[in-house]
Amino acid sequence: MTDGLEADVEGADEIARQRDELAARVRTHAGRIARELAVLQGGDYGQKTFTTDAGSWTLKYEAGDVQYLRYEPQSGSEIYAVSSKQPPEPDALERAMTDYDAFVAAFNEYVRSFADLFADVPDEFPEVESTAELAAKRDRTLERIREVCTAMAGQLHRYDGDYGTYATTIDGTRWELKWDGDAVSYLRVGGEDGIYLLSQYGPPPAPEVRRLVEDVPAFVTAFNDHVRDLEADLETVDFEAN
Structure with a gap:
């Protein structure tokens, strides 16, 4: 056992x-x-x-x-x-x-079960419209805006320092130009959440440019009035050197 x-x-x-x-x-x-x-x-x-x-x-x-x-x-x-x-x-x-x-x-x-899934799907699609001409018109418009804003930046640089911002209100909307030397840093419309007509990044949508471009002359006029007011103020300053 x-x-x-x-x-x-x-x-x-x-x-x-x-x-x-x-x-x-x-x-x-x-x-x-x-x-x-x-x-x-x-x-x-x-x-x-x-x-x-x-x-x-x-x-x-x-x-x-x-x-x-x-x-x-x-x-x-x-x-x-x-x-x-x-x-x-x-x-x-x-x-x-x-x-x-x-x-x-x-x-x-x-x-x-998927064998005929694409049997009736077309293999030809409509032509896609080009946005090239629209984008070119937008860019030409922005270039004209940049030219006038660069001139404004030069004036601001001359009498208001190396960099800063100039802001005014057009039809209840804030327009703000920031300059750095003689160059434009940005042109923003509508405050911090607004549209950047000019910036170091890409251009804004074409419809926004079209919507805002008609107010650019009023913005320039407001700037010119601002400069004339400054000149008038300077003319009243009395300075004597001992």
Whole structure:
């Protein structure tokens, strides 16, 4: 009579090896499905569930590779045929594989369902109108505005310092010219959230230029009045040197 400590223990290495080989083949095959699914759905990641007579399969993918392939039979616990964590139990993988062909068939049917998706889509489209002429007119208008504002900047630089801002109100809207030396830093209409007619960045939309350009003469007139007022004030200054 023995105490059981001398009994042979069955090795699991061969079963684990077979399980790992099968799991690797499933990952490779499911990876092909993942890449096709990514091409069809667009994007680098996503998931899709496919239903069979025996259950459902959910494939999650990211960057063209399988994150997991989960099988949920109609009865029993879910099985991760492919997982980033650990391989499935051998008997669980075996149960899942009995429905794997049906999963692949469901995926193929899903792809075939899109076969005529673009059958009636036209491959010719209307000509697109060019904005080149409109943009050129806008740019010519802005160039004329910049020329007159540069002249204003030169005058401001001469009598009001190396840099600063001149602001006035035209029809209830604030117009502000900032200068730096003899150059225009910006011409802004409408306060801090307003439109920059002139700036170091790109030009404003053409409709905004058209809307505001008719007020530019009034802005220049207000500036000229401002200069004349300054000249009149200077004329009244009495200075005598001892």
